[in-house]
Amino acid sequence: MTKTFKISEAVVRRLPVYLQVLGDLHKRDIQTVSSQELGNKLDLNPAQIRKDLAYFGEFGRKGIGYDVSYLIEKIRQILKLDQPLSVGLVGAGNLGRALCNYNTYLKDNMKITAVFDAHAPIVGTKINSLTVLPMDSLIEKVKELNIRIGIITVPAFEAQNVADRFVAAGVEGILNFAPVILRVPEHVRIHYADFTRDLLSLAYYLEKEGETENEPVVD
Secondary structure, eight states, X not given: OOOOSOXXXXXXXXXXXXXXXXXXXXXXXXXXXXXXXHHHHHTOOHHHHHHHHHTTOOOEETTTEEEHHHXXXXXXXXXXXXXXXXXXXXXXXXXXXXHHHHHHTOOSSEEEEEEEESOTTTTTOEETTEEEEEGGGHHHHHHHTTXXXXXXXXXXHHHHHHHHHHHHHTOSEEEEOSSSOXXXXXXXXXXXXXXXXXXXXXXXXXOOTTXXXXXXXXX
């Protein structure tokens, strides 16, 4: 039975990581896996993995581990990937096109089913099987295709307007690639994917020129 208390975002974000590793095991015809083996592959504490999965039910067997196919099925159900899930994307520039191209190779129920842009020269062009649609058709298409998640890949100054349109159309979640904080109602979930921020923070961990290995660590 699925437990009903609130699950932390950190746990939810680890589930797709588990799913990815399990998918790789399944491709290699590996039928069972222990939390220790998963922990070794992911550099995670096995107890953390067991705890994460236990929030949603009892999936493993003591002394045997987890049935790979069964656990894949259950995690997909938890993530709602066992049903078709339409995604809409706004911003058919280089990043938007790259995401649409990647979408072509996904063998999953989550798919980008519509792409929109505000620039007339781009509207009507094709990205694989998708035709770029004008922004004034967004609300209609979101409802027609039952799009529940929106992706924003426009410049920062355009992002809030796009988010407002997605909200008005009824999307439940937004993945924002624009480097700006967006304001949306509480019932709409928003995640940020900022390459620049991640790259800049990564630079902090580079060995500094002239830095010694034995410098004190500040907690």
